Amino acid sequence: MKLKLTAVIFLSITLFSSGCKKFLTVQPIDKLSGNAYWKSTSDIESFISDIYGQFRDKLQSTSFIAASGELRGGQVKMSPETDKNYRGYIDMCGQNNLLGLIAANAPWNAGFKFANMTQWKDFYRVIQSANILEKELGRNPIPGLSTNDLRQYEAEAVFIRCLTYLFLVRLYGDVPYYTEAYLSTPLPRTDMVTVINNCIAELDKVKDDLPWTYKDPAKKAVRATKGGALALLMYMHLWNAGFDKVNKQDHFGKTVAYGKELIQSASYKLLPIDNSQLIFKGRSEEGLVEIAQNFNYGETLSNYAPFSDMVQHFPYKFPLSGHEYSFGYFRAAFLHMLYPDGQADRRRDTWFDQSMFADNGQFQFIKFSSVFSHGEDVNPDNNIIIFRYATALLMTAEAMVETGRADEATGLLNMIRDRAGAPRYTGPGGDDLRQAVYLEQAKELMGEGLYYFDLVRTGRVMDQKWCYTPLTVDQFARGGWTWPLATSVMDNNPLMTLNNYWTN
Structure with a gap:
């Protein structure tokens, strides 16, 4: 035992003193050694729970969902009755004045700490943990773990890693990409289309190893499922369709295929609009990907974190x-x-x-x-809702419009409208249907953290109809839609660069 402990400490010192320690922070000492930790399924469950907790902690480190996905569109404005020293960040975001938003002397940052939005270390801690999980699962047999359960856990590691990379790309554009556990080598940034394509390829290989749902209702939507993986794959294809123009039709076609697979599974459904409370409480039959919050289990987000605040x-x-x-x-x-x-x-x-x-x-x-x-x-x-069944239906409808499946797209659009008690769409295909689907996304998903990212991936961030302070074509091309990066990302990493739009 003393020999094992010495080995673990030596490994930890090596990792934590490596040249890019601040760039790739790994897990606590007791979770680094396959000999010392990976002994049972309870160890695996504990480790996975910790990974989701790390992800959740990042999202509650500031008003993350609001600042990243809602306010920057400018359609939310600070109320005139509000002290601008307290909530002036609302208008700062809407004007895309991110440098003013994160300024150390900005009065709201004593509580909101928006500078956390410029730091990616916590996301890479999640990625490194997922990489460790995948490696340790394949290193030694774990008593009581069946082959199917092993593959499911490995798929969950891939799912978590891909979800985290999506969040990174949407915030910063090009980001370092790696899947190696215990990595201690400085890396440059990888083109974001390549990052997402890599994630698509690795998640597609393992999606069928995930369950459609769980017998334990506590795991529903807050643990990786096949439906959640399909929704993530769809969204990643739609993101790349906005930037990888040469291959956009392939991205749209794959989105349709994944959407149809999800729908045909009949594993999820739209709940009645009167059951909205159940949808957003979480773990419902409409949920696909959620981050847990439960007062009874001490999983309460910081007070400033939710958009509803x-x-x-x-x-x-x-x-x-x-x-x-x-x-x-x-x-x-x-x-x-x-x-x-x-x-x-x-x-x-x-x-x-x-x-x-x-x-x-x-x-x-x-x-x-x-x-x-x-x-x-x-x-x-x-819960924090990342994807739900309504999101998947609308993504599928969007991709169907772009691949000439107007009738099918209209059918999915009207499923959402029927649930809402809104008039059915009876117009033509083409641009009219495209705009109808997008308008439905803006209505149905309002406040769920997707609005600004949908503006970016569809180019509507340059259209004042949808973005109150639109970017110019030049600003968009130079990365005006990204977030500034803290200079700390370059610590001990000579290959790293910042987002030039925010430094020039």
């Missing part, structure tokens, strides 16, 4: 003092475009209140409000 007020946010108004609101002009006057839509009635078009702090977006809130000044006890 800035668009709800009393009586959905307690106490009345300090929550008389929402801190932000969706611009009325944008909402009128999504919800034309006189057109029925249950989402308007269910996800908003009578002050929907107020253009001030009376506004509330109550899509994520629920009976699961606990105590004062605490946000709804909901």
Whole structure:
């Protein structure tokens, strides 16, 4: 035992003192050695739980989902009743003024710490952990672990790694890519299309080793499933279709194929709109990929993390003092475009209140409000929804439009509209249908952290109809849609570069 411990300590010192220690931080000492740790399925479950926890910790390190996926589109504005020293970041994001947002002297950063958005170390810790999991599973037999269970765990490692790379690419563009465990070699950045193509190839190989669902309801949607893998594959293909123009039709075609496989499985379904609380609480039959939050298990996100924190007020946010108004609101002009006057839509009635078009702090977006809130000044006890069945249907419809399957795309679009009690689409294919599907994505997925990334991948980030402060063609080409990178990413790594748009 003493010999094993000495070996573990030596290995840890070697890794932690290597030239790129700050670039690729690995797991705690007790999880580095196959001899000392990987003895049972409970060890594996504990390790996987820790990986998801690392990912979750990154997403709650600031208002991550809001800042990255919602606010930068500029359709959310700070309420006039709000102290700009407290919530001025809302408008900073909407103006794409990220350097002002993350400035050390910005008054909101004492609480929100938006500089965390410029640091990728925590994401690479997740990737390194997934790499270690994959390696250790294949190194030595683990008592009681069947071949099928082994392949499932290996597939889950790949899924987690690919999901993390997607988050990295959407934030920073080109990023270092590796799948080797215990890596201690400095790496340059890899072209983001190549990164995503690599992820597509490795996840496609193992997706069939994942279950469609779990017998344990506690694992539903918060652990990797085949449906979640298919949704991730679809999204990665759609992302690359926006940048890999030469191969975009192949990306769209693969998205359709994955979407059909998911639909034909009949493993997931749309819940009635009146059951929205169950959808966003999480682990429902509509869930595909979620990050767990559960008050009863101490899995409560930091108070500033959820998007709902800035668009709800009393009586959905307690106490009345300090929550008389929402801190932000969706611009009325944008909402009128999504919800034309006189057109029925249950989402308007269910996800908003009578002050929907107020253009001030009376506004509330109550899509994520629920009976699961606990105590004062605490946000709804909901999971972070990354992909759900409605997301997958709309991605499939989008790809069908681009591959000439207008009738099939219309059918999927109308599944979403039927659930919402909205009029069915009866128009032509082509650009009219393309715009209808995109409008439906903007409505259905509002607040779920996809809006800005959809602007980027479709080029609508340069269209003022959809992006309130659009990028120019030149700004887009120079990476104005990315985030700045902290200079610390270059520590001990002579091959590393920053995002030039934010440094010039």
